[in-house]
Amino acid sequence: MPTLIEARSKPRWERRKDARPQELLAAALDLFVERGYAATRLDEVAARAGVSKGTLYLYFENKEELFKAVVRENMVPPLADAEELINNFEGRSSDLLRLCIDGWWQRIGATKLSGISKLMMAESGNFPDVARFYHEEVVSRGGALLSRIIERGVALDEFRPVDTAMATRVIIAPMLMLTMWRHSLHACHLDPIDPDAFLDCLFDLLTRGFETPSGRST
Amino acid sequence: MPTLIEARSKPRWERRKDARPQELLAAALDLFVERGYAATRLDEVAARAGVSKGTLYLYFENKEELFKAVVRENMVPPLADAEELINNFEGRSSDLLRLCIDGWWQRIGATKLSGISKLMMAESGNFPDVARFYHEEVVSRGGALLSRIIERGVALDEFRPVDTAMATRVIIAPMLMLTMWRHSLHACHLDPIDPDAFLDCLFDLLTRGFETPSGRST
């Protein structure tokens, strides 16, 4: 295990140095989520990480690369895990779908990471390079992942044959909706929504439509 | 009589003057939707309206007031119309609901005005004063409007007794979702969604849940 070796083989101050990027990424995540991409100031990121502004530039070329690193560090691993899960999963496709949605909720939707989704929806138009990156690394991978589950279900005759692209969107829609609500209506002082109840309700409604009559009877 | 002549054919520059605020509001709407609130530059608004930066300040006190005027000019009238519609409507509540949703789609959702909703979700946290204004003028009025329809349906025994606040949200959710998609996934170059099909589908699913057994049998 390289991580263990790495942890033991370096003197303490070196490990401190290794921690720098993580501290910066954590601070950057916080601020990107709080303020959005454009409104996040790099000196505030540095200050929150306890380093100087110049230090930030030792680890990240510029604001855009910092943001990409935040995405790679936080959004991509859950996707990779989900991909591995799909590759190795044996069981009913609806259970697999539920696993993935719950995993997304626990690791992204319910955490501040969901703020990244909101941010990208809001500002992708102003930062095309960032948008392209995010689309390649997150949006298309996440979409492909869901599509594979649906196609798996159809292939195993667990799901009715459906338009995969449309079905993918119908699944993602309530997830993103929740994300938006948690980050903006919250600010509008609306009474909070119960995410679990909401997810249950919509998940039930929407996925039920996919099931084959035989699958539903089970 | 000069007054009569003046009343019938104003001098060119005076007619321009009358049109200026509209031209500026149109340019501002375009840019706010394209770029968001913070990223919209007032000199670009002026340039798109064909005037200098200083001219904009003849008509609007500052950026915030310009934005408020855009909202008042574009978002509020449809709400007022809908309120009047509700006051005078005689017929089934589900028809009234459909009328309002279709009206929203035609006058807001399908137009660039939906970009204002997106913008507010994205940036309300950074501009509390604007957020407060938007919430008072649009969010709460729109919510109240839907709530009145639902309560009307319940009172007339057309709808099952439901939690009005939750039902309001369940109705608004897919509308906002569409809005977000039209403005951000579009930028992500995803294949476009068919809004009518999407709205039909979700409207059907969600409103069916409200109907009383007697209402459904009709």
Place this chain on the structure above:
Amino acid sequence: MPTLIEARSKPRWERRKDARPQELLAAALDLFVERGYAATRLDEVAARAGVSKGTLYLYFENKEELFKAVVRENMVPPLADAEELINNFEGRSSDLLRLCIDGWWQRIGATKLSGISKLMMAESGNFPDVARFYHEEVVSRGGALLSRIIERGVALDEFRPVDTAMATRVIIAPMLMLTMWRHSLHACHLDPIDPDAFLDCLFDLLTRGFETPSGRST
């Protein structure tokens, strides 16, 4: 008397027209005194005079000419009157001096006109052309006026032979001081000063020094 003829020989609306510059000058005086030269905005002057900004430029070439007109209209006539008074005065020089000082106090010092003196002391450095004009039209004429009185007193053996320039300053000093106080310490919320007592006191102190022994014994 031309003024009387002028007033009767013109139709009413013509007299209104003639009043325009006066209304503008009055508004300009008010605002120059309230805010200073640089901080006075011409559209506010126009608004206070009840005309449009453009109209102001029909009567005054620019801000500087407007200010000069204010000075000519308000500061110069009292000086001219004083000059005439000196030319025709027969009596004791100390009485003449007292007359001039009291006249200054009543027509300038105690009125908002004193704000013009303050303004020039404060801003002459930033507006050399205005300063030059003011110096020629007001400062040097006023100084010359006082100097003539002193020289008259000396020539008639009423005053001791003194350094005229120095004496002039010693007389002007408390007058300006009062002016400054009325316009700035007042704003600092200091307890107000009694100008009459102050003037009496200093006038007494300072002028007594000029008198010849024979004059004093009277």
Place this chain on the structure above:
Amino acid sequence: MPTLIEARSKPRWERRKDARPQELLAAALDLFVERGYAATRLDEVAARAGVSKGTLYLYFENKEELFKAVVRENMVPPLADAEELINNFEGRSSDLLRLCIDGWWQRIGATKLSGISKLMMAESGNFPDVARFYHEEVVSRGGALLSRIIERGVALDEFRPVDTAMATRVIIAPMLMLTMWRHSLHACHLDPIDPDAFLDCLFDLLTRGFETPSGRST
């Protein structure tokens, strides 16, 4: 030990850093005195200090704070010294008064610092926050200082019992007057006044009035 070396000979840029605020304050003082508060441009301040506009904001939050710093740096210390002088002084109150006035003349009146007094008299009406600060830090402290001297003189039976507030003003008046003259009439190209002679003269006249008959005989 690098810390020791560092303590003894800082790298050049660090020594510059320490000097920056002073350089900026010096440039700001110059320009505030030359042009007044409103007419002083911050980029000109920066340019005169040999730095860019942005650098100024590293050291001072905004124009107002820059001005306050100029006052604190320059006007307040002499006041503090005078307060200490009064606390420890043993001797005749008229000598103490003379010491304070001479100290003021040497450290403020005769220097460009007197331009700050002039500036405040001229512009306090337009900048109420600055005026409040200046009044608290300078005007009231300076007044209190003089009042204490007068009260000391009265308590020790060196001065006649007088209205302290009025006496304070009578002392301050010629000082401010000189200040105004040095900064505005100077600009008007009047022949310069001899400040020492002027101060002597007025000091003599005014303070003589305070002395008790016994004090005068000394």
Place this chain on the structure above:
DNA sequence: GATGAATGAGCGTTCATTCAT
């Protein structure tokens, strides 16, 4: 590696002045 001082382009806003009507 780490610092933080320095930069400068750019934004929102103001206002004296012009000019077509």
Place this chain on the structure above:
DNA sequence: CATGAATGAACGCTCATTCAT
């Protein structure tokens, strides 16, 4: 004569980025 819409230069202030130490 009177208007007021239009201008544009200039100000205070911000912040991503650079670089000497």
